[in-house]
Every structure is written in structure tokens, then in C-alpha cells.
Amino acid sequence: MAAPFFNVKSPKGMAAVLMIGTFLGLFGETALNMALTNIMEDFDVSAASAAWLTTGYLLVLAVLVPLSSYLVRWFTTRQLIVAALTFAIIGSLLGALAPNFTILLAGRFVQALATGIILPLMFSVVMLIFPIQKRGAVMGIVGIILTAGPALGPSIAGLIVSALSWRYIFWMMVVVYAAVIFLALSKVDNVSQVTRPKMDMLSLVSSTFGFGGVVFALATLAEQSITEAIVYGPLIVGLVLLVIFGVRQTKMEEPMIDLSVFKSPMFRLGVALMVATMFMILSVAILVPMFLKTVLGFAALTAGLCMLPGNVLNIMMSPIVGTNFDKVGAKIFTRIGFTMIFVSMMVFLMTISATTATWMVIVNLCIFFVGVSMTIMPAQTNAMNSLAPQKFADGSAALNTLTQIAGALGTAIAITMFTIGQQNYIEKFADALPAEFLAHGIHTAFIVVAVISVLGLIGSFFVKNVQPLEK
Known part of the structure; x- marks a missing residue:
């Protein structure tokens, strides 16, 4: 049996700390979506202001995740994990006790700070503390965390909001984070240099x-036109600075992110497939609840429950995929997975209307999430396997940064296309019922998601199984 890269006293306990912490962070990314209307009423803020509870979270993640490979060279693994969990508790307490919207938003920023530290750390650490032959199974669980966190957020939060109050979303996090930090103090070892x-x-x-x-x-x-300065200004400045950042990294002896990881063809392809999958997950996570609530007229709790079967199947399938990863390989899994995702998108395009049967939406979501379970873990594991262990932190930082941007892009484009679609329908059919133009808007948004599924399917046919490097 091959030895792990780093011997730690409790690899399962250490992995549990990282995985639970990451799950809560990704859960928090979407959990407040179901509570925005309640928060708007409680603090008398507009929808645009309330949306910053999600937008600001993504913004902090996008800024912090690229720094993760730098942080692991400055602080020990134990220091980073304990600091992340401490920030998470502080942020959750601010959210639970927030007397006004400003404090609530500050709490969300602190929570995102914690997630930005622990998310990329989870990827790199679990690759180092388990033997190669167990990596597939472990990354299968990581796949659950990555998809189930944001997907279950609206469902669980809908139940909490309906039964109690949106503040109890934060109180729940405080309790779980406190238990995790207690576990971390006895289970976490240092694996970074x-x-x-x-x-x-x-x-x-x-x-x-x-x-x-x-x-x-x-x-x-999602709210402003691309022709508005508030959109194209930051976009242009951001892209120019990213070019400067990329060029700078190639000229440094110790870069913040070693971009040489992208020299590996399978790493590039794995990242591209991950980006496509996360784009679709976040798009579906906002479009389907919107369809269930605005078109079919379901309450938040009911809409969340309709999404549960697909999420449960994803949770059940991910460890099965992980356990069989070494036997089947990324090539077969990603092809089957993207085929299922493609079929799901085609069915959505053909059936979305004001009269779509609920069972059809639920079944189609099940097909989609089973497909996701077969793509996200194999794609990310195959990508990381193509790197030497000393490159894991850089690969994890690059992969997680781009998937967070993909999530933001998926959410923004979904809302933009939805708005364009319903406006076009209203112009053609002025006397249309709200359910009809809303359904058309969602159908229009699904066209983009379907295109991404086609690109992912094509990309899956270029996947080659990679044997992990031991040194």
C-alpha cells in the first residue's frame, strides 16, 4: 500500500473538519436566497441592496481564494484552519445578532473570508493526507460538498425560515462551527511548508x-445593462489587472499562483469542465426555484422540497462515483455525466412553459444532478492528479478561483437572459399572463445553459485518464 504524502494522526478527522467547514461555507453562499424578502421587510432595504448579501459573499471569495496558495506558505495548516473557523463563528454571530442591514452585510463578508480560506485548503490537504488508492473515494465526498452545499442552501433555509426566522440560519451555523473548531483542535496537523x-x-x-x-x-x-459604466468599467479594469497579474506571475521566482499548472493539458481541460459544471449548477440553482415560485406559484418551502430528490441522488451517487473512480476513470464518468446533463437541458428547453408538470421538473433535476455527480469529482480529481504534490496548493487556488467566477457568471447570465426573454415576450404578446412571460424568460435563460452543456459534452471526449504523480 502506498503511503500518504503526509502522515497525520487522524486523516479522517482532519478531512471531516475541512469538509464540514467547507460545506457550511458553500451552504451559506446560497442559504439567504430564500430569506431575502424577509430581510428586506425587517430592515426596509431594496432588492438590489439585499442582493449584496449574496453578491458580496461571492466578491470576497473571488478576492481571497487566489491568495490561498500564498497563505499556505506564510501560515501553518493548523493556524489557517483554526483562523477560518474562528472567522466563520464571528461572521455567523454578527448575522444572527445584526441590529441593522450594515452589520448583517459585514457578517456575510466575514463568513466569506472564512470560506475563502478553508475551501481551497480542503482540496489541497485531502490530496496530501490520503494514499493515492483512496483518493477517488475521498474526492467523491469532496464532490458532494462542492455541489450539495450551494444546492441544499435554499432547501434547508426555506425550512428554517418557514418554521422559525432567517436569524436561525446563522444560529445553526454558530453551533456547528463551534463543534467543528473543537474537533479541529485535536484532529488537525500541519502538512504545509x-x-x-x-x-x-x-x-x-x-x-x-x-x-x-x-x-x-x-x-x-444581473440588474444593469452591459452599456452602463458601473458594469463595463469594473469589467475592463478587472480584465486589464488580471492580464498584469498573469504576466507578473510568470516573472517571479515565487509567484502568488504558479501558473505553470496550466501547462498540463489535463489540468486545463479538468478546470474547463469544472467551470462549465459550476456555471450550470448555479444557473439551475437560481432558475428552477424561480420557475417553481413565480410560474407554478409554489411557496419557498415547497419549491425547496421539489429540489431535494435531485440533491439526495447527488449525495448518494458521489461516493459511489468516488469509490469506483480508479476502476472506471475520469474519461468514462465525464462522458456519461455530461451526456445526462445535456439530456436534462434538452428536456428543460422542450418542456418549460406555464403548464409544465411538477413531476417533470423533479425527474429532470434528478437526471441533471446524477450527471453532475459523474462530472465534478472525476474532472477535478483527474486535473489535480496531473500535478506534482508540491503544485497542489497552486492548482487548488487556480481551480477554485475560476469555479467561483463561473458561479458568479452563471448567476448573472441566467438573470440577464431571463429578463431579456420575458421583455421580448411581453413586446410580442402584450396581453400575456405573468406566468407565460415569466416561463418564456426562464426558457430563454436555459438556452445558454444548454449551450454550456454541449461544450462540456464535447470537452469530455478529450479527457484522458491520468495516473497520479507521487512526487
Whole structure:
């Protein structure tokens, strides 16, 4: 049996700390979506202001995740995990006790800070503390975390909001985070090499404002036209700074993110497939609840429950895919998975209307999420397997940064296309019922998601199974 790269006293316990912490962070990314109307009423804020509870969260993640490979060279694994969980508890307490919207938003920023630290750390650490032959099974669980967190957010939050109050979403997080930090103190070991490289201010500034500008523009695009300065200004500045950031990394002895990871063809392809999958997950996560609530007229709790079967199947399938990853390989899994996702998108395009049967939506979501379970873990594991262990932190930072941007892009484009679709329908059919033009808007948005599914399916046919590098 091959030995793990780092011997730790409790690899399962350490993985549990990272996975639970990451799940809560990704759960928090979408959990407040079902509570926005309640928060708007409680604090008398507009929809645009309330949306910053989600937008701001994504913005902090986009800024912090690229710094993760830098942080692991400055601080020990134990220091980073304990700090992340401490920030998470502080942010959750601010949210639970917030007397006004400003404090609530500050709490969300602190929560995102915690997630931005622990999310990329989970990827790189679990690749280092388990033997190669167990990596598939472990990454199968990681796949559950990555998809189930944001997908279950609206469902669980809908139940909490209906039974209690939106503040109890934060109280629940406080309790679980407190239990996790107690576990971390006894289970977490150090697996990183602290070298404390000199901080490069140009990299820091260009990364922060580059990724931040792009995500801000994408999030704003959901409410403003691309022709508005508040959208194209940050977008252009962000893209220019990202180019500067990329060029700078190639000229440094110890870059913030070692972009040489992209020299690996399978890493590039794996990241592209992950980006496509996360784009579709976040798009579906906002379009389907919107369809169930605005077109079919379901309450938030009912809409959340309709999405549960697909999420449960994803949770059941992910460890099965992970356990069989070494036998089947990424090539077969990604092809089957993207085929199922493609079929799901085609069915959505053919059936979405004001009279769509609820059972059809539920069954189609099940097909979609089973497909997701077969793509996201194999794609990310195959990508990371193509890297040497010392490159895991850089690969994890690059992969997670791009998937967070993909999520923001998916949300923004979904809302933008939805708005365009319903406006076009109203112009053609002025006397249309609300359910009809809303359904047409959602159908229009699904066209983009369907195109992404086609690109993902094509990309899956270029996947080659990679044998992991041991040194």
C-alpha cells in the first residue's frame, strides 16, 4: 500500500473538519436566497441592496481564494484552519445578532473570508493526507460538498425560515462551527511548508482588484445593462489587472499562483469542465426555484422540497462515483455525466412553459444532478492528479478561483437572459399572463445553459485518464 504524502494522526478527522467547514461555507453562499424578502421587510432595504448579501459573499471569495496558495506558505495548516473557523463563528454571530442591514452585510463578508480560506485548503490537504488508492473515494465526498452545499442552501433555509426566522440560519451555523473548531483542535496537523516568501504588492493589488472587478461586474450585470459604466468599467479594469497579474506571475521566482499548472493539458481541460459544471449548477440553482415560485406559484418551502430528490441522488451517487473512480476513470464518468446533463437541458428547453408538470421538473433535476455527480469529482480529481504534490496548493487556488467566477457568471447570465426573454415576450404578446412571460424568460435563460452543456459534452471526449504523480 502506498503511503500518504503526509502522515497525520487522524486523516479522517482532519478531512471531516475541512469538509464540514467547507460545506457550511458553500451552504451559506446560497442559504439567504430564500430569506431575502424577509430581510428586506425587517430592515426596509431594496432588492438590489439585499442582493449584496449574496453578491458580496461571492466578491470576497473571488478576492481571497487566489491568495490561498500564498497563505499556505506564510501560515501553518493548523493556524489557517483554526483562523477560518474562528472567522466563520464571528461572521455567523454578527448575522444572527445584526441590529441593522450594515452589520448583517459585514457578517456575510466575514463568513466569506472564512470560506475563502478553508475551501481551497480542503482540496489541497485531502490530496496530501490520503494514499493515492483512496483518493477517488475521498474526492467523491469532496464532490458532494462542492455541489450539495450551494444546492441544499435554499432547501434547508426555506425550512428554517418557514418554521422559525432567517436569524436561525446563522444560529445553526454558530453551533456547528463551534463543534467543528473543537474537533479541529485535536484532529488537525500541519502538512504545509512555511517559507514566508516576500509579499509582492503588484501581485496582491492586481489580483485583489482584478478578480474583484470581474465578479463585481458580473454580479451587477444581473440588474444593469452591459452599456452602463458601473458594469463595463469594473469589467475592463478587472480584465486589464488580471492580464498584469498573469504576466507578473510568470516573472517571479515565487509567484502568488504558479501558473505553470496550466501547462498540463489535463489540468486545463479538468478546470474547463469544472467551470462549465459550476456555471450550470448555479444557473439551475437560481432558475428552477424561480420557475417553481413565480410560474407554478409554489411557496419557498415547497419549491425547496421539489429540489431535494435531485440533491439526495447527488449525495448518494458521489461516493459511489468516488469509490469506483480508479476502476472506471475520469474519461468514462465525464462522458456519461455530461451526456445526462445535456439530456436534462434538452428536456428543460422542450418542456418549460406555464403548464409544465411538477413531476417533470423533479425527474429532470434528478437526471441533471446524477450527471453532475459523474462530472465534478472525476474532472477535478483527474486535473489535480496531473500535478506534482508540491503544485497542489497552486492548482487548488487556480481551480477554485475560476469555479467561483463561473458561479458568479452563471448567476448573472441566467438573470440577464431571463429578463431579456420575458421583455421580448411581453413586446410580442402584450396581453400575456405573468406566468407565460415569466416561463418564456426562464426558457430563454436555459438556452445558454444548454449551450454550456454541449461544450462540456464535447470537452469530455478529450479527457484522458491520468495516473497520479507521487512526487
